[in-house]
Amino acid sequence: MCIDNDIYKEIRPYNDNEVKGAIKRLIDDRDFINAILKYRFPHASGMFGWLLIPLIKRFLVKKWSNVASVKDVQDYVAKYMRATIAHSCDGVTTTGLNKLDPNKAYLFVSNHRDIAMDPAMVNWCLFNENFNTVRIAIGDNLLKKPCATELMRLNKSFIVKRSSKGPRELMKSLGLLSSYISHSLMTGNNIWIAQKEGRAKDGNDKTDPAILKMFFMEGRKQKLPFAEFMSGLNIVPVSISYENDPCDLAKAQELYQKETTGTYEKSEFEDIESIVQGIVGQKRRIHISFGDVITDAPETPDELAAIIDKQITENYHLFPSNYIAAEIESDQVTAEEEQLFAQKLADQPQGVQAILRRMYALPAQKKQTVAE
Known part of the structure; x- marks a missing residue:
């Protein structure tokens, strides 16, 4: 690609010659380092989390030194x-x-x-x-x-x-x-x-x-x-x-809130x-x-x-959860699979349960319709 006439520069992925610079910017980015602190060291990322920042940066510099x-x-x-x-x-x-x-x-x-x-x-x-x-x-x-x-x-x-x-x-x-x-x-x-x-x-x-x-x-x-x-x-x-x-529960809760409010x-x-x-x-x-x-x-x-x-x-590709939710008979469905799916629905409001069932059922129902 001609860099002098790079019409895609604002939207495209990085080229080889831009990789090192992007990695350096990442290591110097406070939000990026804070995200690592939060997800990798959740118990140490509070009041004294700043003490780990230089260590994380040095670790990343060494780990990514050969990525070019x-x-x-x-x-x-x-x-x-x-x-x-x-x-x-x-x-x-x-x-x-x-x-x-x-x-x-x-x-x-x-x-x-x-x-x-x-x-x-x-x-x-x-x-x-x-x-x-x-x-x-x-x-x-x-x-x-x-x-x-x-x-x-x-x-x-x-x-x-x-x-x-x-x-x-x-x-x-x-x-x-x-x-x-x-x-x-x-x-x-x-x-x-x-x-x-x-x-x-x-x-x-x-x-x-x-x-x-x-x-x-x-x-x-x-x-x-x-x-x-x-x-x-x-x-x-x-x-x-x-x-x-x-993410099924989070999706179902979002859809339920949209339906109700x-x-x-x-x-x-x-x-x-x-x-x-x-x-x-x-x-x-x-x-x-x-x-x-x-x-x-x-x-x-x-x-x-x-x-x-x-x-x-x-x-x-249908799994037991799809057949169970759609109430379609399948050799894949066992008592253990039934129990696992029931646990997924447990303690959720009826509306959320219905959405979760529909979420897993639709692929099986649509596949059945196409086959008919």
């Missing part, structure tokens, strides 16, 4: 992911990668249940099968602090500017985003993006045609038909299934807390299913959204 490129960062993240998976889940399985070519670039359009773990799990599967890892689309609503921006851009994330004000500014930012996605694919870089803005907190995975219209902005600029341009993007629907969602206001650090809980919380088993490349796209965004939805629904 994007690949180095990816290798480091892979080590962290290995430890995270070992402590927070009972195993990861995947299907569909054998249909893809490691030498091609794909636009992975995924269902979205967890802020950090969804793209991380897709990357984990790709990394282990010697595919290039993805560039990750992330909303600027999650980048309220400079240290969050540094971390995300170090980890191959590019910024979706959801906070753009005014129609003209919004169209300009969406046009740049569309151009960047096309440019990435043309230069051999995989992309991960959620099928809609925000997580499917109710368990209903559904593609927003607006996302597909954004992809096509670059095609319209090139005066290409929708079907032709979209067929060339190598779109692959991805279904991510968690046996247990560590009409509003819900996030706390200042709620997104960060969701990210942490999603990473460290118990997920039991995880399955990632890579669908078929869409090489013959239809004429409209709505029709393409329906094709993506069908693949995501059909490829979604």
Whole structure:
């Protein structure tokens, strides 16, 4: 990429020559160090926490001294992911990668249940099968602090500017985003993006045609038909299934509050807390299913959204919790699994219980409908 004419500089991930500088800024960032203090040393982060700050900084300088490129960062993240998976889940399985070519670039359009773990799990599967890892689309609503921006851009994330004000500014930012996605694919870089803005907190995975219209902005600029341009993007629907969602109760309580009061206001650090809980919380088993490349796209965004939805629904891997919530008979369901699911609902208001059940039931109900 030509640095002198770097039109994507404000939204793209960091290049190799920017990694060292970003790491130095992170180590010097007080909010970043305080976050480490809070989550790694909660009992020592109070009145005398400042005593640990120089030690943490020296530790990070030494630990990251050999991280000098994007690949180095990816290798480091892979080590962290290995430890995270070992402590927070009972195993990861995947299907569909054998249909893809490691030498091609794909636009992975995924269902979205967890802020950090969804793209991380897709990357984990790709990394282990010697595919290039993805560039990750992330909303600027999650980048309220400079240290969050540094971390995300170090980890191959590019910024979706959801906070753009005014129609003209919004169209300009969406046009740049569309151009960047096309440019990435043309230069051999995989992309991960959620099928809609925000997580499917109710368990209903559904593609927003607006996302597909954004992809096509670059095609319209090139005066290409929708079907032709979209067929060339190598779109692959991805279904991510968690046996247990560590954030399920928080999601259900939010939806219940919206149902009963009409509003819900996030706390200042709620997104960060969701990210942490999603990473460290118990997920039991995880399955990632890579669908078929869409090489013959239809004429409209709505029709393409329906094709993506069908693949995501059909490829979604169901666990006992899904069958139990949907009251569908399955050999997977045991008395122990029934008890575990009952414990999840215990001590919650009826309204929250109903939402939790619906959250786990929907994938099974939708899959059953598609199969009929």
